[in-house]
Amino acid sequence: MKKNATAVWNGSLKEGHGKLTTQSTTLHDTQYSFKSRFEEGVGTNPEELIAAAHAGCFTMQLSAYLSEEGFEIDSIESKCDIDLVNGAIVTSHLTIAAKIKDITDSVFQQHVTKAEKNCPISKVLNAAISTSATLV
Structure with a gap:
């Protein structure tokens, strides 16, 4: 079995943002960012x-x-x-x-x-x- 996911990032680390999509599309253009990772931002x-x-x-x-x-x-x-x-x-x-x-x-x-x-x-x-x- 092989599965995949894709991450797309635009911009710098702190001001940029990204989207995650899984092969199953359970995650589809799901937002992630510096804030959602290290602070209290929206996203995963x-x-x-x-x-x-x-x-x-x-x-x-x-x-x-x-x-x-x-x-x-x-x-x-x-x-x-x-x-x-x-x-x-x-x-x-x-x-x-x-x-x-x-x-x-x-x-x-x-x-x-x-x-x-x-x-x-x-x-x-x-x-x-x-x-x-x-x-x-």
């Missing part, structure tokens, strides 16, 4: 999108592991907090609230740890990065 920002991706991916991975073991899942809610410090994402913390039938806390925690280590977004946060760049 890369760290917020990483938080959403990590929460979503982790939750699906946890669901898969629990389902494989035959547990009945009522709900799993995951919140992800990303910390950007000095230009680097230094932490991604997941807070999970789940309703799972007939599971002990010990078994649940084992699956949480397994999902934390194995969801694709957890893995990408320490991935090799490559680029292809062309001046137009």
